[in-house]
Amino acid sequence: MEPPLGFEFEESVFEGGSRDRKRGSPPLPYSARRCEPEWFCEETKCEDDAEAVNVKKFRGDLAYKCQEFKKALSEYSDCLALLPPSNLAMRRDVLESQARCLAHLRKPKEALEIAEQLRNGATNTDHVTAVLGLELAIFHTLDHIEKIIEGLQQLIALHPFHPGNWKLLAEAYMQRVTSPALLLASETDYFQGGGPATGGGYLPASSAAAHILCHKKHRLGNEVSLQFPPQTNGYFGTGEECQRGAGLVLGKSEAHHETKTPDCDSMERSSQDFRLYACASFVRARLLYQLTESNQSSFALERNLQAQREIKGRLASMGWNEKALSLVTQGMAEDLVPEKLKEDAQGEVKCIGAPALTSLLNAAAEEFESKWFHKLKENFSHLDCWT
Template sequence: MELGLEFDDGDFTEKVRQTETLTSYNAKVCHPEWFFSDRADNGRNDMATVYKFRGDYHFQRENHKSAIHCYKNSLDRLGEHNRTMRRELMESLARSHMKTGEFQASQKYVENVFIDCLTPENYCQTFLLQQQLYNNSRDILNELGVLQKLITLHPVNAQIWLKLVHVYEKISQSLKLQEDNSKNDTNDETKKFANVSKDNENEEITKNSKELSCEKCAMNAKRCEENHVCTSYDSLKQSNTQDTRVDLIGPHDNLKESKDDSGETSVASLQEAKENVTNHIDIASLRRSITEYPIDLMLLTCYIRVRLILSCVQGTVGSFIKDKNVQLVAEMNSKIEDLNVEEKVMEIVTQYINRDMFEDETDFADNKTDSNQDVKATMDNLITADKFNKRWFSWIKEIP
């Protein structure tokens, strides 16, 4: 049986090692701003990458209009299968439009980024971009909805809880301003009509309306009121019918309207954009959730949780992070003192958060992502405002 184990003559001869000749290596050197040179346009460079570098250059120098132009050129020249770079370009376009105040155009690119999300990490990054958009456009409710999803993904991230603190503080200020306006309106009405009898009340109001409506055309008072031709009459009518409440900003109330080439606003595009935005966030549920619990106790929960998270990571961070965390903890302590919460309430919330973070190992099933399910479907149905409040603020119900 032949096994091929016999020796060859070459096994007994001395092998001569061949020395390899070394050749010089010329490293490629990129000159400053090489992407603006004629060689970049006429060479073998990928033009999508060249335009992206140009867009980043203009963005860093706050020349956002030029950055948008370069990013769009890069996106047009990008291959269909380069999903990573496409997401990066759309994020850059969203931030550039955000800087120029074109919030609706920025929202369009944010929605396109969501289409390319494949993992929870992709969604988290896009949620942060969306939160930045809502923050700049002062869309409080949508920003609140995005932060609730982010906290569900990363419940021990102190920075996200701090963002939620800022949103709740804005809501608290809005509610207090609403209450103060209601009191002022009541006092003004009481002073105004205290000495007016019920029989003359309607006549007095009509007289005042005529005087106010015709402050610019007093000679034609009757004609002005009948024909409604005076601008001051229109402003009076608007002030009389306007609700004195300070409403929280709804979806995209501050977004700029998009216009077509003729300069006219496209109603269909506005409606379509608003529908796309509200698909993932239930605004009605958010409004209801704000009034479900006292806003001061919700803020107290956030303050204590931020303070506890920062204290837990002090031993694992660098010195410069420690100094910043110490300042944030001191800030949280100061805000807790300003709330003037009873000692009994402080004990309840502290025990609840300690038990939630350290003792209770079980987590809510709604907060976990099932790897067997489609990631996009799971993230779209991540959480609701009611479930969020029940998860993090249920201790308020325990207060006797």
């Protein structure tokens, strides 16, 4: 049977190549291109803008690793100036790097402006996940526990089966219980110089909290002394010194100050709620770690088991009895069934407009505690949880 018209091949096409392969010299050994360590640090003449962009980016990354944040920020800025507008992926990467440098340089306002720019340009859940991680890093430098909790809730709304996020959320709830002093700072305090400040300068988190507490004590007197934990003493003087100063400043005219302080009973109830939220989040994280354990090996499995050991220790230190932990485990495992996990994995939304995704996340954060913890609160209202 003859081949159809137009598909005939000359015999020489095959014969010539075969003879050349048989008679030709053996191919040269492959030699991979090798670069010296930190080759980009040397003064090199870049042939095109693309190479110059890479050099600037590598220099910025190295400076960031060495914690030379001013130098890194300068390199990233030069890199961004050379980037073409069409290179969106690298532009987002460099902008995020700039924001992280600004956060370390105690310029959270500028860092959050970049984060907002990245959020507005997000087109999928991967973009939003990166932005939320960036915002968490910024708020961690400020010890802004409320914003940290809000960001973790949004991350979990996107990825409800990520054990690491649940573990971080549990740690944040515990910090919310043990460090109420940090909650007294206003939004303005956080963004003037990078944190709670006095005289225009930044203070470390613990010192800033002490300053805020002393200021509150001087202003309100003895009536708020029960709100402040003992570890806040030291930077601006002891609690007794604060109280003596308050006695000198206040006088009788401040006895009926118009500012209303939180009721001790309501504060205790709030503290108990957050302890429950922390316990439930730890339990949820442990369940998810156990769920992925069978598919892991090597260092990944070791990290998984280490995280489970840490959670076990934290739960033991919280003093919950076995009956309470069993109820929490049942409540946090209701959706952890294979069919449910498969459906959620298949139905995950990857591409969505930035406004719709932002509104979805905000709504999820507002409903988060109601969705995950409301049923537990009802069950625990009449139960003795402690050992």
